[in-house]
Amino acid sequence: MLVDTHCHLYKEYYDSLTEVFKESFLNHVSKFIVAGCDQKSNEEVLTLVKNQDSVYGCLGIHPEFVTTYQEEDLLFLEKHLQDSKIVAIGEIGLDYHYNKDSKEQQKELFEKQLILAEKYSLPVVIHSREATKDTIEILQKFPKVKGIIHSFSGSLEVAEIYIKMGYKLGINGVVTFKNSHLKELLPSIFPHIVLETDSPYLTPHPYRGTKNSPKNILLIADFICEYLNISKSQLEKVTNENVRTVFDILV
Numbered sequence: 001m002l003v004d005t006h007c008h009l010y011k012e013y014y015d016s017l018t019e020v021f022k023e024s025f026l027n028h029v030s031k032f033i034v035a036g037c038d039q040k041s042n043e044e045v046l047t048l049v050k051n052q053d054s055v056y057g058c059l060g061i062h063p064e065f066v067t068t069y070q071e072e073d074l075l076f077l078e079k080h081l082q083d084s085k086i087v088a089i090g091e092i093g094l095d096y097h098y099n100k101d102s103k104e105q106q107k108e109l110f111e112k113q114l115i116l117a118e119k120y121s122l123p124v125v126i127h128s129r130e131a132t133k134d135t136i137e138i139l140q141k142f143p144k145v146k147g148i149i150h151s152f153s154g155s156l157e158v159a160e161i162y163i164k165m166g167y168k169l170g171i172n173g174v175v176t177f178k179n180s181h182l183k184e185l186l187p188s189i190f191p192h193i194v195l196e197t198d199s200p201y202l203t204p205h206p207y208r209g210t211k212n213s214p215k216n217i218l219l220i221a222d223f224i225c226e227y228l229n230i231s232k233s234q235l236e237k238v239t240n241e242n243v244r245t246v247f248d249i250l251v
């Protein structure tokens with residue numbers, strides 16, 4: 001069975017989450033790690049982990065919300081970091097694609113959450129878009145903190161830096177896109193990857209452009225197995241071992 005290590009299963013995106021879980025189980029996805037992005041979604045994550053055995057959660061303030069989050073949202077987050085089934089801080093990081101004007105505020109918010117990760121010995125789930133240099137520089141200030149580089153799509157050189165720092169790389173539908181070169185990195189980075197869908201976004205080929213769901217992790221898994229000429233059980237063994245290492249959960 002596979003784990004979707006990064007999805008946003010919020011009520012606003014799906015008519016029935018019960019259906020989403022049912023379909024996913026039928027497609028060999030047994031566990032889900034749902035990431036929060038702001039106060040509203042963090043609250044939803046906390047409810048979801050209580051109601052669904054198979055769901056674990058991450059709490060975080062995404063850089064997209066850097067200008068709208070409240071100081072008390074961070075206090076709320078800290079208060080719930082030790083709740084059962086909260087396994088990481090995320091998704092957090094830097095996004096210079098959409099939010100170029102708030103770089104300094106983003107760095108400050110990112111560091112505040114890395115300090116919490118260090119304080120509570122939790123892994124982090126990192127969002128980094130067009131901000132590789134600053135992301136690496138900031139993460140290097142927190143050598144004890146480890147985690148996942150979510151939706152990794154950089155160069156081999158960058159992959160090797162993250163791997164050396166102890167991070168695993170989250171691979172999603174992007175690897176199946178015809179115009180993506182990410183697949184060419186697979187032979188080198190394979191021992192260090194985890195699988196994710198980033199649902200409802202980044203739907204794999206051939207359903208690109210439609211709403212994503214964790215069941216599609218099978219399309220990503222099939223693509224990787226075919227490209228590397230390995231069995232599904234080999235892929236499962238490596239990725240689940242990485243999930244156990246980072247999140248300390250039974251899979």
Ligand code: NI
Nearest residue numbers: 006035091198
């Ligand atoms: Ni995400």
